[in-house]
Amino acid sequence: MTLVEKTGFFPDYYLNLKNSQSDVFDVQVGKIAACRNDYERLVFVEQFPGVRENDEQLEVKRVFAGKNADTAAQHKEKGNQAFKAKDWFEAMLFYTRSYMALPEDKASERAIILANRSATLFHMEKYDETLIDVKRAIDLGYPKDLIYKLYERQARCYMVKKDYPKTIACFKKCITALDDAKVPSERRSKLILDAMTMIKMLEKDPLTLKQAERQKKLGETKPLTMAIPDEKEYLSEFVRFDQNVAEGRFARAAADITVGEEILVEKPFVAVLLEKFAKTHCDYCFIRTAIPVACAKCADVLYCSEECLSKANATYHKYECGLLPTIWRSGASVNCHMALRIVANKSLEYFLKLKEDIEKELPIEEITKLPTDDYRRVSHLERHEKSRPPSNMFQHSLMARFLTKCLVEAGYFGATPKANDVTTIGGIMLRSLQFIQFNTHEVAELHAKKADGNEKTVFIGGGLYPTLALFNHSCDPGVVRYYRGTTIHVNTIRPIEAGLQIAENYGPIYTQEGREKRQAQLKELYWFDCTCDPCLENWPTFERMPTDIIRFRCDGPKQCRAIIEVPATCNDFMIKCVTCGESTNIxxxxxxxxxxxxxxxxxxxxxxxGDYAKALNKFIDLLRIMYEVLAPPFPDFCQCQQHAKDCFLHLGNFYDLN
Structure with a gap:
């Protein structure tokens, strides 16, 4: 990924700076090569001719344009009209837009909108979602004279869910709440009679007593939430990390690893959602949400639950709130946003204390033992600092300065920022931009349309995974990855023998792209020359794989495991291996x-x-059986790997377009 992904004021700012002194610009920029570290580079950029003079072009300011009571009222009216027309889905969408637009001081209006949305969800038979919105409305102070409606809705939802003790409790709340209701006496009497009838009927049901006893024994039940369940991080005991001059840091197998094994479950050190998904996915955990909660101050992002909103507000969002429009308008890439969020996730004091330790070289054994949220877990990732051209380093330094100015505007440095503190954070921002460039993973969601069987992977954001970032690349990767929210799962897609590297894939794979194109892409994006087996041996793409040649593994007594290529028309069963001289029975x-x-x-x-788990087990069995006697590349094995990958994707982020 590049520094900028679209047009915006930052590339315009850079071009104006360049054009204003075109005759000497390159010479002046070249002087950045004399800087010894990232902090000196920030000072160099700060003093560069024309930089400070053109700061007004950066438009760094907090904007809260999305919050507007009149806009919220308009959306609410459209929601009401859709509700009357029984267009429940349309009503839900408009109520959500109204809720998102309501200013911070409109708590009672938010309660009413959420209650309205809960009514549409009830008609859509989304009972868990209904209960969540009802609770939100009650917590926000829904009017006393109307709250009986919410208690009755709760009761009806629990009735459908066959949770009879909670059904009874909600009907009782409804009866009590009717004391404050402004309804005709006949209407009140009917509501009370209906509720009492349901209570008496359920109290006689033997299942009610059993459920009540069970609930009492289990204690307080967890509240309903749309938040994705928290997953425990995991690294297989068969994965080891090594380091050498030729290969850098890499993962290897400490023992034989079979196909289909999960070897890594990792949460991101930092993750950022793409702007285009800001109104459909949770800004914190990335899951798609139909009943979001909103930040009270801004309308730029949404959250799947109060849990995610709370976690975001406790870390990065208090600084990004109101600044997101500026970041998006700048044209900065998601990589740049991740660099900013790395800093925003921690306090200024944290980085000031850590400054001296960041530059210290640590062996791989010590790095992997650091706490998962320690900045040093990622600060030592490859950044190609010494091989960057001066123009590249200058552009990254200029971006780091802009992002740091955003944090100044957000109050990260307090009311009176100290110049040294700003330079320190700018240097850390620059370092982050460098290692993020080569170590980011694109967080994916599988989109499927079951009507026609079409499936495609859509990238919804970027994430930085410290452990996975240590894996090297191969055009024939040994693993496949998928996501649940932002948590990444890594599984083997072929057997990996003890001592061999466990390689993942940085983009191009040999079955889809030819060697020259793959290597050119890797060189451009990651600055290295690939020397994996498919590149060294120039394996054919899937379309070019020969179907008249079968590749057997030598099964002779010397166990040389060389590859024996046999024509499909061969009538002999004993084939001599040219490597060990022994014969193999094919x-x-x-x-x-x-x-x-x-x-x-x-x-x-x-x-x-649609039985993806069972299908996956079958494909894994197939891969294991084939790999024992046959050697890739060959079409059947490649197809089977692809089918297994598709199954894994269905276990993660998934969206049915129907």
Missing amino acids: LKGLKVMQDTELMTRTAKRLYDA
Whole structure:
């Protein structure tokens, strides 16, 4: 990813700066090479001719234009009209827009809007979501004379969920609340009679007593939430990390690892949602949400739950609130936003105390033992500091300065920022921009349209995963990754022998792109020359793979495991290995190929039926069986790997377009 991904005022600012002194600009920029560290580079940029003089072009200011009571009222009216027309989905959307637009001081109006939204959800038979919105409305102080409606709605939801003790409790609250209700006496009497009838009927039901006893035994139940369940991080005991001059830091297998094993579950050190998904996904955990909660001050992002809103407000959002429009208008990439959020997630005091330790070189063993939220877990990732051209370093320094100015505007440095503190954070911002460039992963969501079977992976944000970032690249990766929210899961996609590298993939894979194109892309984005097996041996893409040659593994007594290529028309069963000189009986391999055809059909049938877990188990069995006797690249193995990857994706972030 680049510094900027679209047009905006930052690239215009840079071009104006360049054009204002075009005759000497490159010479002046070249002097940044004399700077010894990132802090000196920030000072250099601060003193660069024309930088401070043109600061007004950066437009750094907090904006809260999304909050407007009149706009909220208009959306509410449209929601009411849709509700009357029984267009529940449309009503829900307008109520959400109204809720998002309500200013901070309109708590009672927010309660009413959430109550209205809960009514649409009830008609849509989304009972858990209804209960969540009802609780939100009550917590915000829903009017006393109307609150009986919410208690009755709660009771009806619990009734459908067959939770009878809670149904009874809510009906009792409804009866009590009717004392404050402004309804005709006949209407009140009917509501009370209906509630009492339901209470008496449920109290006689034997299931009610059993449920009550069970609930009492279990104690307080967790409140309903749309937040994604918290996952425990995990690193397989079979994964080791090494380091050498030629390969840098890399992961290797400490023992044989079979196909399909989960070897890593990791939360991001930092993650940022793309702007285009800011109104459909939770800004904190990235899950798609239909009943969001909003920041009280800004309308730029939303959250799936109070938990995520609270976590965001306690860390980065108190500084990003109102500044997001500026960041988005600047044209800065999601990488730049991640660099800002790394700093915003921690206090100024944290980084000032850590400053001296950031530059210290640490062995890989010590880095992996650091706490997961320690900045040094990521600060030592590859950043190609010494090989950056002066113009590249200057642009990154200029961006770091802009992002730091955003934090100054947000109050990160307090009422009177100290120049040294601003330079320190600017230097840390610059360092972050450098390592983020080469170590970011694109957080994905699988979009599927079951009507026509079309599926595609959509990137919804970026994340930095300290442990996964230590894995090297291969155009024939040994692992596949998928996401649940922002948490990444890494599973093996082929067997990996003890001692060998566990490689992931940085983008291009050999089955889809030719060697020259892959290597050019990797060189451009990651600044290295790929020397994986598909590149060294120039493996063919899937379309070019020969179907008249079968690649068997040598099964002779010397266990050399060399590759024996046999024409499909060969009638001999004993084939001599040119490496060890021993003969291999290929009947076993031929039998495997025959057996896998039936297994593949079964696995595909399970996949098409939506039973992805069972289909995955079948594909994993197929990969294991094939890998024992046959050697990639060959079409059947590649197809099976792709099917297994598709199954894994269905276990993570998923959106049904229907």
